[in-house]
Amino acid sequence: MSLTLPALHVMGDITVNKGSVLGVRTIDDFELVFFPTGSRTVYENDRGEFLLDRPGIVFTCPGEPHKYRFDPLVPTRHLYVHFDYAAFRETFCGQDDSRGECQDWSVIAGGSLVPSLLKQMLKIVHVKPGGWQRRGAILLLSVLEEWQAIDEDHSRSSVNLPAPIIKALDYMEQHFHRQITIEEIAASSGWTHEHFTRMFVRWIGIPPQKVLLERRLRRAEQLVIQAERTIKQIAYDVGFADEHYFSRMFKRTRGVTAVEFRDRFADPLFRHLAMTEEEESAYPLNRHFVALNQERT
Template structure:
C-alpha cells in the first residue's frame, strides 16, 4: 500500500467531479492525467491498473490515482457498474510515503489523541475499504449538489472536497487505532472502560485510584505513556466526545448537557468544548444539521 501525506492548512484545489454509470460492459481507458483522481466504488467492481499494480475497487472502496502515472482498466466491468470520481490538486506541500514511512507518521498520532488538534497534515492511503461509507456518501452528495447551485463561491468546492479527504483519512486512522490498541496493557483497558461507563459522573483521579487500587502516580504514568495525555485530559476529552454525541442525537440544551456530564459551570463546559473542537457547542450542532440538510 502507498500513502500520501498532504498539508491542508489551505484546502485542495477542486477541478471536477461526477458519478460514472456504465451503460454496457466497460473498462477504463488507458491514460495519464496531470492531477489526482479519487475514485469511490458505488456498484459492482472496477478493475484498474496503475503502473504495474492492479486494483479491484468494490462498493465502499476508494482508490487514489496519481498524476503522471499511467492507469487503465485490465478487465471488463459489468453493465451498471458505478463509481464517484473527483479530480483535484494540492495547493500546499505533499509527499508520497511507503508503509514504513506512513507508520512513523501515524503511530505518534494514535498514541497521542491530543496531537491531532495541532496537526495540519493528513495521511491518505491510495486504497482502502471504508468502514463508514454513508458518512462519506453524505459529504460526496453535498459536493455534487454544490456544483449545481446557480451561485456558489468557487472556494466552497475546495473546502467540500477537502472535507471528503479528511473523512477518508480519519476512517483510516480509526481502523489503524483499533489494531494499535490491542498492543496496550489490559489494565489500561479496564480504566478506560470504567471512565466510559461513568462519563456522566464528576470523575476524579482519587476515585479511579480507589476503584482499581492503583497508585495515583502510577495511573498518571500509565496514561501518559500509552495515550500521550494525562488522566484529567483524557477524562475531559471523553466528556467532549459524549457531548458531541448528545448535541447531534438529542434536543438537550447546552446547559442540560453540561449538567448531565457533571460540569458544575455551564460556561466552563462551553470554554472547554471550544478549546477541544475550535467551535462552540451551539456552532457544532448547527454545523452538523446544516450539513445534513444541504446534502439532501
C-alpha cells in the first residue's frame, strides 16, 4: 500500500527586519510558518488578529486573504514551507469553507520535534541527496502530524500570558539596558525564583536568561547598524558590564562579530533582512529553497 505524501513547493529560514509588513495576499497552496520565539508579530485573516507572543505555528489555507505585521521593535525569524496535500484539500478546503479542527495559530511547547524536523527538511532540500524529494515529503508529513497532535487547550493561543509573566517581560523591557539579574526579574513577577523560571519556560518556551540575552543582543543589532557608537559603548548601552563578554556572545549567537555585522548591513540591499540567532546552520540562511518535480505517492 503506497503512502500519499504532501508535495513540497518552497521553504526557507528567513529573518526580516523590524516593522516589516507582508500582505494582504492570497496563495495557491498551503503555508505553515514556524516562529521559534514569541514576539509582537501579528497575523491577520478573516477570523481575526493573532498576536504571536509565544513560539508557535501559523497555518494558512489556499485562497485565504491574510497579512503579517512583523514585530515593530526587533527582527523576526521564521521558518516556512509551502506545500500541497490532497488529504488537507479534502479536510480544509471543502465547499462549506470548513477548517475542521484546524487552528490558525498554534502554540508549540518546548521539546517539540517541529523545529528539528523543519531544519532537517531545509538541509535535505539544499543538499539534494538521493531520494531527497521523498525524504523531504516524509519529514513534512511528520511536521504536520506533530502540529496536529499538539496536546494543549487551543484557547490558550488567543488569551494573554499570565500576569506575572507579563510583569516580568515588561520589567526586562524597561531595564535590560542595565545589569539586572534573573532573581530581580523573578521578584518583579511576585513569584519565587524557582517557580518563576519553571513557569517562564512553560509559557515562553525558553529560559528567562536566554530571553534577556536575546533582548540585549537584538537592541545591540539596531545600535550597531543605526548608531555612530563604538562597540564598547554599545555593549554598555545594552546592559553588558564587559565588552569582551558582549563580543563573545554576539559572535556565538550571530556567527559574525559586531563589526562584521555592521559591515554586512551597510548595503541597503540587505536592510530588510536581519541575522538569525543560530551560530551554525546546515543550509544557507535568508534564502528560499524551491523543490521541483515532487514525488506525490
